[in-house]
Amino acid sequence: MTNRRIRVFLVDDHGLFRSGVRTELGNEFDVVGDAEDVPSAIEGILETRPDVVLLDVHLPAGGGAAVVLAVREKAPEVRFLALSVSDAPADVIEVIRAGARGYVTKTIAPADLANAIGRVHEGDTFFSSRLAGFVLDAFAGVAPQLDPEMDQLTAREREVLRHIARGYAYKEVARALHISVKTVETHVSAVLRKLQLSNRYELTRWAEDRRLV
Amino acid sequence: MLTGVAGGIGERLRINPVVVRLAFVVLTLGAGAGAFLYLVALLLSGRPDPEARAARPRTGALQAFAVGLVVLGLLLLLRDAGLWLGDGFVWPAALAVLGSAVIWTRGDEGERSRAGRVLGRLPLRIPGTVARRAGGVRLATGALLVLAGAAAFLFQNRRLDLLTNAPLAVAAAVLGLGVILAPWMWRQARQLADERRERIRSEERADMAAHLHDSVLQTLSLMQRTSDPREMSRLARGQERELRTWLYGGTRSTDPSSLSTAIDAAAADVERAHAVKVEVVVVGDRPVDDALQALVHATREAMINAARHSGAREISVYVEVEPGSVGAFVRDEGTGFVRGEIGPDRRGIADSIEGRMARFGGVAVIESAPGRGTEVQLRVPAATTR
Numbered sequence: 001m002t003n004r005r006i007r008v009f010l011v012d013d014h015g016l017f018r019s020g021v022r023t024e025l026g027n028e029f030d031v032v033g034d035a036e037d038v039p040s041a042i043e044g045i046l047e048t049r050p051d052v053v054l055l056d057v058h059l060p061a062g063g064g065a066a067v068v069l070a071v072r073e074k075a076p077e078v079r080f081l082a083l084s085v086s087d088a089p090a091d092v093i094e095v096i097r098a099g100a101r102g103y104v105t106k107t108i109a110p111a112d113l114a115n116a117i118g119r120v121h122e123g124d125t126f127f128s129s130r131l132a133g134f135v136l137d138a139f140a141g142v143a144p145q146l147d148p149e150m151d152q153l154t155a156r157e158r159e160v161l162r163h164i165a166r167g168y169a170y171k172e173v174a175r176a177l178h179i180s181v182k183t184v185e186t187h188v189s190a191v192l193r194k195l196q197l198s199n200r201y202e203l204t205r206w207a208e209d210r211r212l213v
Numbered sequence: 214m215l216t217g218v219a220g221g222i223g224e225r226l227r228i229n230p231v232v233v234r235l236a237f238v239v240l241t242l243g244a245g246a247g248a249f250l251y252l253v254a255l256l257l258s259g260r261p262d263p264e265a266r267a268a269r270p271r272t273g274a275l276q277a278f279a280v281g282l283v284v285l286g287l288l289l290l291l292r293d294a295g296l297w298l299g300d301g302f303v304w305p306a307a308l309a310v311l312g313s314a315v316i317w318t319r320g321d322e323g324e325r326s327r328a329g330r331v332l333g334r335l336p337l338r339i340p341g342t343v344a345r346r347a348g349g350v351r352l353a354t355g356a357l358l359v360l361a362g363a364a365a366f367l368f369q370n371r372r373l374d375l376l377t378n379a380p381l382a383v384a385a386a387v388l389g390l391g392v393i394l395a396p397w398m399w400r401q402a403r404q405l406a407d408e409r410r411e412r413i414r415s416e417e418r419a420d421m422a423a424h425l426h427d428s429v430l431q432t433l434s435l436m437q438r439t440s441d442p443r444e445m446s447r448l449a450r451g452q453e454r455e456l457r458t459w460l461y462g463g464t465r466s467t468d469p470s471s472l473s474t475a476i477d478a479a480a481a482d483v484e485r486a487h488a489v490k491v492e493v494v495v496v497g498d499r500p501v502d503d504a505l506q507a508l509v510h511a512t513r514e515a516m517i518n519a520a521r522h523s524g525a526r527e528i529s530v531y532v533e534v535e536p537g538s539v540g541a542f543v544r545d546e547g548t549g550f551v552r553g554e555i556g557p558d559r560r561g562i563a564d565s566i567e568g569r570m571a572r573f574g575g576v577a578v579i580e581s582a583p584g585r586g587t588e589v590q591l592r593v594p595a596a597t598t599r
Contacts (some may be wrong), residue, residue, distance in 0.1 A: 133494035166542040167529025
């Protein structure tokens with residue numbers, strides 16, 4: 001990147017977490033704003049036009065997905081990185097399907113979070129091992145094929161995801177599979193696309209399944 | 214009462230919703246015009262704003278009278294337009310329906326107590342709206358209206374001759390009684406369901422409180438007593454894992470005999486004992502048989518090795534259930550090692566990992582190099598009995 005610092009916006013309903021992340025990221029990024037619920041997040045993001053939004057999956061009234069969907073129309077250039085403490089795959093998949101380009105858990109180390117923000121800002125993806133696991137689960141099994149292009153992962157995509165699920169960083173996946181990091185990124189982007197466009201029964205059902213209080 | 218349409222209209226017009234409901238019911242007789250209007254209103258209405266739920270407007274006799282006139286006018290209009298089922302049917306039916314609606318649309322608790330007070334003080338004054346009647350008066354009024362409707366129907370059709378047409382009269386009476394009693398029975402059933410729901414909710418709350426008390430509060434108090442940051446984060450991680458399982462357990466099998474639960478438990482043990490973070494990802498699930506039990510043990514052994522020797526602070530565990538086999542991967546980014554340099558006295562790898570896998574027809578591959586971390590890859594064949 002050029003010497004302009006990446007502008008980050010935080011959305012999380014926990015004030016403690018927001019101030020913690022603000023301190024952590026303050027050295028490397030411009031934290032241009034934060035919000036604690038869906039309406040103020042949409043308003044703040046459209047006003048400040050940040051590069052990357054750190055978005056909590058669980059928000060009162062609509063969840064993170066509502067923010068992504070609302071912002072996407074008016075400011076498609078804003079990129080989203082989802083994060084949560086949650087293990088509920090349905091909610092995570094929902095935010096990704098809405099348009100977030102990556103997902104990390106809140107226990108992520110500060111350096112890794114900075115790395116993830118940078119990647120998402122470049123228009124790349126950031127799949128944590130947990131998200132890779134969720135996605136493999138979602139595409140697992142033989143589903144009635146609606147669209148073979150969209151509803152099935154290729155062997156190579158599956159292989160890349162499995163390595164990420166095993167804890168490999170993109171760079172390490174590239175080394176293990178003897179491909180370039182760019183190719184790894186291409187595969188993951190393709191998976192992201194399928195995730196967003198596929199009508200696979202599991203994906204929709206997942207998104208509707210069991211919502212937490 | 215059903216969809217809030219009448220309530221919404223009442224709120225907007227500052228008229229008691231009960232009156233609006235009655236108007237809809239009566240209008241339905243005009244060849245279904247009321248039901249049609251209700252549906253239109255339902256489609257046009259937006260979501261109610263919960264905060265806008267102001268106190269119910271008090272409706273004076275005059276307003277109720279006005280609504281009554283409007284309804285009457287609309288009925289006459291429908292009659293002129295030919296949307297009519299005949300005088301002999303509609304007027305008595307309107308009376309009867311009005312009666313049953315009076316019984317059906319019971320006011321809320323506040324209304325009733327207010328009505329009770331008003332009636333107690335002024336027993337003779339009959340306010341204009343039926344909404345403020347106490348239960349007994351409401352029932353009596355409704356019943357009277359229903360009976361009057363039934364009688365009028367019979368009379369209009371010149372069949373009041375009870376002797377010649379007794380069965381019809383009995384049927385009308387039974388129908389009238391049914392109309393009077395049905396709402397009461399329906400309300401009883403609904404009340405029962407409400408109570409049951411409330412009981413379930415309070416049980417859930419108690420369950421949650423007990424859980425928070427037993428685990429979360431205990432851990433928090435323990436954390437306040439330690440000054441060792443490693444111990445603190447170990448406690449926090451253990452509690453986090455436990456709470457997560459409890460909260461999100463339903464999305465995944467919590468069956469103690471399932472593979473994912475066994476792997477999670479093993480990871481939790483290692484976290485507790487060795488103050489490392491273990492990130493577990495499991496794709497697919499199945500019941501644990503002997504071969505999978507061996508896989509779980511070997512995975513656990515690999516986690517312990519990584520925790521003890523690698524120096525890494527985080528261990529990644531990935532387990533996948535595939536059609537013909539189950540694989541497990543334990544990876545750290547620690548110091549790594551060279552196999553040949555490990556003393557023969559350290560039997561962990563050979564016995565606990567490779568030996569276990571071999572006994573069940575599985576394989577264990579260990580990839581490691583100094584400075585590059587270690588990955589233990591395990592795989593056992595598994596019968597496809599999903």
